[in-house]
Amino acid sequence: MYIILFFQIFVMQNSLIGFIGAGNMAYAIISGLINNGIKHNQIKISDTNKALLSLRKTEFNLEVFTDNTKLAIQCNVIVLAVKPQVLSSVCKDLKNKLAINTLIISIAAGVRSRDIERWLGDNQAIVRTMPNMPALLNQGITGLFANKQVSDKQKSLAENILNSVGECLWVNDEGLLDVITAVSGSGPAYFFLMLESMTKVGAALGLDEAVAQKLSIQTALGASIVASSSEDSPQQLRNKVTSKNGTTQAAIESFQDQDFEVIIAHAMRAAFNRANEIGMELGNDK
Ligand SMILES: NC(=O)C1=CN([C@@H]2O[C@H](COP(=O)(O)OP(=O)(O)OC[C@H]3O[C@@H](n4cnc5c(N)ncnc54)[C@H](O)[C@@H]3O)[C@@H](O)[C@H]2O)C=CC1
Numbered sequence: 001m002y003i004i005l006f007f008q009i010f011v012m013q014n015s016l017i018g019f020i021g022a023g024n025m026a027y028a029i030i031s032g033l034i035n036n037g038i039k040h041n042q043i044k045i046s047d048t049n050k051a052l053l054s055l056r057k058t059e060f061n062l063e064v065f066t067d068n069t070k071l072a073i074q075c076n077v078i079v080l081a082v083k084p085q086v087l088s089s090v091c092k093d094l095k096n097k098l099a100i101n102t103l104i105i106s107i108a109a110g111v112r113s114r115d116i117e118r119w120l121g122d123n124q125a126i127v128r129t130m131p132n133m134p135a136l137l138n139q140g141i142t143g144l145f146a147n148k149q150v151s152d153k154q155k156s157l158a159e160n161i162l163n164s165v166g167e168c169l170w171v172n173d174e175g176l177l178d179v180i181t182a183v184s185g186s187g188p189a190y191f192f193l194m195l196e197s198m199t200k201v202g203a204a205l206g207l208d209e210a211v212a213q214k215l216s217i218q219t220a221l222g223a224s225i226v227a228s229s230s231e232d233s234p235q236q237l238r239n240k241v242t243s244k245n246g247t248t249q250a251a252i253e254s255f256q257d258q259d260f261e262v263i264i265a266h267a268m269r270a271a272f273n274r275a276n277e278i279g280m281e282l283g284n285d286k
């Protein structure tokens with residue numbers, strides 16, 4: 001056990017991790033890595049946006065590049081953190097330039113590992129992942145899928161990287177990453193939407209907007225902490241808040257009268273379908 005742990009720390013400490021794309025998710029993951037003891041000189045980033053690069057350089061004291069290839073050939077792990085629509089051109093520029101043992105970690109929604117493999121040149125080890133935005137505060141959760149080129153050592157390296165920003169879970173069926181996208185990848189935005197609505201209504205009913213927002217956010221935080229630490233299911237917890245013929249029952253019945261579950265199902269299926277669609281659209285990109 002200790003030997004495995006020691007070996008994993010050794011592998012992490014001897015990795016050079018390059019981020020292509022220095023936007024929101026790169027920022028979140030880099031913050032987590034640095035908070036977890038990865039040294040500044042082990043992380044490099046490239047982006048086409050020079051102003052953003054200089055901001056990241058100031059924030060993290062990292063080496064930055066405007067040329068993705070220059071970054072990529074120096075690193076043994078490359079995190080592809082660009083939007084799905086630019087991923088094919090980013091990968092094609094790297095085609096056949098990477099060492100065969102370079103580990104590619106993609107965080108792009110929808111884009112399938114076989115397409116990334118095709119764009120980069122065959123036999124590249126690819127871990128396709130779906131992290132989420134609370135990674136920013138080490139509270140993320142990431143789904144991961146490894147293609148067959150990924151070694152056990154690379155699997156644990158990918159897991160260690162994503163574990164530095166929250167929890168990880170592996171899937172053997174890559175298609176499930178699109179479901180994870182609809183649940184936890186996009187999920188934070190569903191809760192933010194709920195917070196927006198609760199704040200607006202609290203204000204409309206007479207509270208200061210700032211007070212309504214504080215009450216809403218602290219309630220979401222409290223509910224999440226209770227749900228994640230309790231043995232009870234969310235439904236059992238809901239019942240504990242709901243007094244017979246009380247205020248919560250009135251609100252829940254209103255939700256249910258308006259087909260709350262159907263609204264959620266439509267939204268999540270839309271996210272899932274969009275992930276599939278992105279995969280198909282980009283899969284046609286030779
Ligand atoms: N934002 C989120 O909550 C999540 C995003 N993702 C995925 O993460 C990826 C990145 O998303 P964000 O960080 O939100 O986007 P972002 O727009 O904040 O960052 C993307 C960065 O890529 C840069 N870029 C564009 N073309 C480039 C090129 N040719 N070479 C190098 N850099 C280039 C842009 O200048 C930008 O800074 C996306 O594929 C998205 O699907 C996954 C999970 C959650």
Ligand SMILES: O=C(O)[C@@H]1CCC=N1
Nearest residue numbers: 108109181185186187
């Ligand atoms: O909206 C998106 O496409 C990305 C993927 C999950 C969260 N943001």
